[in-house]
Amino acid sequence: xxxxxxxxxxxxxxxxxxxxxxxxSLQGEDSIALTEPGNxxxxxxRVHNLSVEIDEATTNLVTRIVDSDDPELIIDxxxxxVNRVIRSIRHFGLVTHVREYRAADFAGDRWLDLLSVETSTxxxxxxxxxxxxxxxxxxxxxxxxxxxxHLGEFKIANLAEVQEAIEDNLAAGPERVFLANxxxxxxxxxxxxxxxxxxxxxxxxxxxxxxxLLVASSVPADALTRDITLFSRVKMLLPLLLPSEMADxxxxxxxxxxxxxxxxxxxLGHLPDGIPEATVRADISAVVxxxxxxxxxxxxxxxxxxxxxxxxxxxxxxxxxxPTIQWNLPHKFSVSFPFMFDPMPSMDRLxxxxxxxVDELKQLDSRCQPNSDVFxxxxxxxxxxxxxxxxxxxxxxxxxxNPSGPRTTA
Numbered sequence: 373x374x375x376x377x378x379x380x381x382x383x384x385x386x387x388x389x390x391x392x393x394x395x396x397s398l399q400g401e402d403s404i405a406l407t408e409p410g411n412x413x414x415x416x417x418r419v420h421n422l423s424v425e426i427d428e429a430t431t432n433l434v435t436r437i438v439d440s441d442d443p444e445l446i447i448d449x450x451x452x453x454v455n456r457v458i459r460s461i462r463h464f465g466l467v468t469h470v471r472e473y474r475a476a477d478f479a480g481d482r483w484l485d486l487l488s489v490e491t492s493t494x495x496x497x498x499x500x501x502x503x504x505x506x507x508x509x510x511x512x513x514x515x516x517x518x519x520x521x522h523l524g525e526f527k528i529a530n531l532a533e534v535q536e537a538i539e540d541n542l543a544a545g546p547e548r549v550f551l552a553n554x555x556x557x558x559x560x561x562x563x564x565x566x567x568x569x570x571x572x573x574x575x576x577x578x579x580x581x582x583x584x585l586l587v588a589s590s591v592p593a594d595a596l597t598r599d600i601t602l603f604s605r606v607k608m609l610l611p612l613l614l615p616s617e618m619a620d621x622x623x624x625x626x627x628x629x630x631x632x633x634x635x636x637x638x639x640l641g642h643l644p645d646g647i648p649e650a651t652v653r654a655d656i657s658a659v660v661x662x663x664x665x666x667x668x669x670x671x672x673x674x675x676x677x678x679x680x681x682x683x684x685x686x687x688x689x690x691x692x693x694x695p696t697i698q699w700n701l702p703h704k705f706s707v708s709f710p711f712m713f714d715p716m717p718s719m720d721r722l723x724x725x726x727x728x729x730v731d732e733l734k735q736l737d738s739r740c741q742p743n744s745d746v747f748x749x750x751x752x753x754x755x756x757x758x759x760x761x762x763x764x765x766x767x768x769x770x771x772x773x774n775p776s777g778p779r780t781t782a
Contacts, residue, residue: 374527375528413527454473465533465534551663563656567636570629578606580670603634618665625654632647672699679705707749711751722765723765
């Protein structure tokens with residue numbers, strides 16, 4: 373793990389599952405400071421183990437499971453919260469060497485020992501459900517089953533996304549699942565599989581997004597037939613349907629990766645010879661970049677009806693022009709109220725409008741923190757006359773200090 377301070381490198385995760393309280397933590401060595409000049413993440417910690425504690429709270433679920441003395445039932449109940457944490461760390465923290473455990477891999481009584489399963493009635497005194505074998509050879513052989521010595525990096529900057537994913541039990545979209553897979557194979561040097569994984573991600577996202585984009589452009593969704601290949605969809609349809617979003621995408625690199633995938637899957641079975649590794653890696657990165665652009669557009673379209681309804685409600689409630697509301701990752705909102713030839717309300721009235729917008733956005737997105745995530749702008753003839761941001765309503769007397777006002781982009 374890497375982070376800006378030593379304290380950051382001891383995160384804990386808390387959530388509820390089946391009416392039980394779950395507390396998880398990462399255990400390992402002490403944090404140490406790296407001394408390279410200019411390093412913005414100077415603290416490092418090596419983590420070996422994941423500790424998960426299940427408190428049955430007001431239920432008796434844990435008691436019943438332990439009293440059953442059924443190893444498979446006990447392991448299965450443990451793996452659900454364990455995999456929830458691992459899955460979130462892999463997909464949202466992009467720690468690609470960690471993978472979920474499968475219950476079928478843990479058949480037999482010995483796993484209660486190998487996984488160090490303990491129980492407690494008071495949270496202070498703990499006792500093992502199974503003692504380790506007394507034979508040294510058997511002991512070492514068992515411990516080898518848990519060895520996963522692949523190294524990966526957990527950047528603590530991704531911690532907020534990981535915690536949210538764990539607490540809300542979020543399912544990772546295909547862009548996260550296949551990005552993690554592609555990065556895993558890139559780091560292992562298996563460029564062939566990395567290409568295939570990245571293009572699968574792209575295919576899934578296009579399948580989700582293109583029908584919506586076509587309908588929004590007054591084109592029937594069934595016009596997207598199988599005869600239109602992935603290569604053609606990316607080359608021709610995306611630049612037409614998403615011109616601004618595609619402006620920052622290396623389309624040529626993406627098309628090269630699609631062509632390589634086609635040769636791998638349909639002709640060669642391996643990566644074509646003679647292509648520099650750096651080129652292949654850069655082109656896969658372009659596919660990943662496009663995947664995130666498409667995923668953001670997909671999520672924006674999903675949020676659009678709720679934001680449009682909020683805009684209409686505010687306009688009707690305060691008898692003003694409907695605002696434009698834009699969402700940005702992960703829970704940020706930018707709201708613009710343009711006043712042209714319609715009368716400008718009083719500043720007190722605009723403050724009420726701003727507060728109403730903040731309250732409604734908080735209702736719409738419970739993860740939104742208005743003081744850091746909401747930016748509201750009131751404009752007259754294209755110039756800011758008042759804003760709400762940082763938890764404060766601010767009025768600009770006369771002309772703002774610059775043509776676009778004191779905007780802070782979300």
